[in-house]
Amino acid sequence: MIHLFHLYKNFGPSIALSDVNLRVHEGEFVFISGPSGAGKTTLLRLIFGAERPTSGHILINGINLNRISRLKLDLLRRKIGFVFQDFKLLPAKTVFENVALALEVTGERRSLIRKKTRQSLKLVDLVDKEQAYPLELSGGEQQRVAIARAIVKDPLILLADEPTGNLDPDLTKDIMVLFKSIHMKGATVVIATHSRELLEDTEQGKIFLNRGRIFGEK
């Protein structure tokens, strides 16, 4: 499903990723861990096609992101849910509109958009706040809106960058249950985290990154 070959990414003189080779199979649940600045976010952004590698190849479902057209990349992104570390919610749109945005771009029927958006908000327990604006919500609630938007389109791959960073332990557990239920439905889930508690509490696959290199897998 996700296949990385000799992946390098530099930002000017600084090396973010160096010779990363990785294979995540369809339906796998994987944590990418490492300290801050290890390259976790860069790795997820490369898999998502938000960044281009300096060298190396990324294959998603057999499609090489280096050779994909702009339009095909847009269409591929519709199959990938991404929970951003900084949420990337639109402050001028309501919670409902923010979540619905991921379906609106696909040209779905409005009735279906409404139905799926409500379902998604129900999963993250935010139905009662659907008319609120992001800035009226707590950090944890904003995080859940971002998760709702990532899962509303039933993605084949779910990438999450520190999805529990702003949540208390109880909510963290709830969100992890939610990720696992999405995984149970067949999605491939890749979560980047530096939370040791989260890693100790799980039996899923773990990849350790440090200074842009993979130094261990479990």
Place this chain on the structure above:
Amino acid sequence: MRLRLWPYFLRQALANIISNRIVHAIGLGTMVVSLLIFCTFLFLLVNLNVWVGEWGHSLTMSVYLQDGISEAGRGNIESVIRSLPGAQIRRFISKERALTEFRRALGSQLGLLDGLSHNPLPASFELVFNKVEGKKVDARGIKQDLEKVEGVEEVHYSEEWLDRFEGLMKMIRLVGFIIGGLLCMGVLFIVMNTIKLTIYSRKEEIEILKLVGATDWFVKIPFMLEGMIQGIMSGALALLILFLAYLIISTERMHFLDLAVFDFVFIPNEYALLIFLLSVALGLLGSFIAVGRFFKV
């Protein structure tokens, strides 16, 4: 692009206009002024053409006869004139009558004619031409033909200056095209900048749209509609203002000038439609260029 997306695009375009209303109002105002300058120029050009055309309807001509021409010679000239298509002899002015009229015209300055030993004024025919089968009278050709007739001294026609005016009209048309072209470029520039500003104000939203899988066209179309709406509004407003100004000028003329000859006409419907479509097209093109440049970055 799916049909069901268009209401979304339109909503988005209107929302953009509302949230960036000041930028749009400034852009719209500038566009209206530019189009209005162009419309006014066109309006004046159309009216000049009409006036020139109307004067061509009632061409008058004076055929001056040589001194001492015989009755037979005069009769011959008269028959030549009568054979001209559309020509009517309004009157014949003898030498004596010409002098009498001249004296009357001089009024208090009559003393100027003191010491005049003979009557220097020639006898003449005064002609009026009406259009034949809607064709414009070829005054210059008739003048040349008549001057070849024996006994004719000289021919003058009232609209001789119209020929020179034709050259001036050509010049005005050329200037009009240049001004029109420059104004079109100006309008294009205004739309491009207005849309560019609204794109920058929505940069964050565009980034998120792209991250959730929006195609380039999904993001571009609302901006292009925005430019088109600006074109529609500015075209309609410029034409409306021109029409109101035309109504005011038409009534004011009756009060101040009272010259029935100078009736104003509004620009023809096809010209108005052309200006409107041009404005819409410029709005669309300006926004197309603006979004194209943004997505290249």
